[in-house]
Amino acid sequence: MLLFQAPAARATWVTAELSNINVETRWVLAESSNIRVDTRDYAYLIVNASNGTVEPPDRQLVPNTPVLLTATPDPGYLFSKWTGDASGTANPLSVLLDTNKTINAIFVPDTRDPDHDGLTNYQEIDIYHTDPNVADTDGDGFSDGYEVSVGTDPASATSTPDTQMVIYTAVEVRFGAGLGKTYRVEASTDLITWTPIETGIAGTGGTVTRFYSIQDTPNRFFRSVRE
Numbered sequence: 497m498l499l500f501q502a503p504a505a506r507a508t509w510v511t512a513e514l515s516n517i518n519v520e521t522r523w524v525l526a527e528s529s530n531i532r533v534d535t536r537d538y539a540y541l542i543v544n545a546s547n548g549t550v551e552p553p554d555r556q557l558v559p560n561t562p563v564l565l566t567a568t569p570d571p572g573y574l575f576s577k578w579t580g581d582a583s584g585t586a587n588p589l590s591v592l593l594d595t596n597k598t599i600n601a602i603f604v605p606d607t608r609d610p611d612h613d614g615l616t617n618y619q620e621i622d623i624y625h626t627d628p629n630v631a632d633t634d635g636d637g638f639s640d641g642y643e644v645s646v647g648t649d650p651a652s653a654t655s656t657p658d659t660q661m662v663i664y665t666a667v668e669v670r671f672g673a674g675l676g677k678t679y680r681v682e683a684s685t686d687l688i689t690w691t692p693i694e695t696g697i698a699g700t701g702g703t704v705t706r707f708y709s710i711q712d713t714p715n716r717f718f719r720s721v722r723e
């Protein structure tokens with residue numbers, strides 16, 4: 497395939513077939529009635545990137561031309577590495593275009609959490625649209641991560657978890673505990689293996705009352721033991 501470039505005033509590309517010349521990497525520039533053939537070989541650089549950009553983009557250059565590639569991640573992403581006809585993590589990356597090359601820039605979600613609110617920079621910027629450097633973006637007294645966990649909007653001060661309440665049942669354990677003595681409460685699912693669930697309970701010379709949540713626990717037996 498041979499490419500002709502029409503005069504600039506008529507910026508139109510046309511094509512023509514030739515059978516006796518390999519012109520795949522050559523360009524023909526048509527200037528009015530004169531035709532000038534550029535016989536140089538060219539090397540092609542193809543750059544692939546998603547979640548970020550690379551400069552310069554795809555190019556056609558004279559072989560052995562050095563190119564400095566710079567990868568820039570989209571917000572919420574970090575540059576990770578080069579793959580394809582390049583490797584490593586250098587950025588910018590110097591590439592010698594000694595032949596056609598296809599180079600891929602790999603970007604990954606930014607999993608850092610500088611404001612320690614439990615949400616990564618990627619989640620804050622790209623999903624919840626919160627400030628990755630402020631734990632409580634909307635200033636309502638609840639961290640962004642907590643709001644996400646309970647289903648309120650971390651970017652809206654009118655959407656807060658204040659009114660959310662969850663009620664669970666618990667067991668109430670009472671036992672006689674001597675003054676000056678300490679006790680522990682143990683639990684077991686089979687009456688054979690007992691596991692302490694609270695230790696160092698100070699006796700009062702009367703009845704001691706303790707409450708233990710049964711949320712996400714199997715049915716258990718309880719007993720008190722003097723330590």
Ligand SMILES: [Ca+2]
Pocket residue numbers: 608609610611612613614615616617620628629
């Ligand atoms: Ca965060």
Ligand SMILES: [Ca+2]
Pocket residue numbers: 632633634635636637638639640643650
């Ligand atoms: Ca908040």
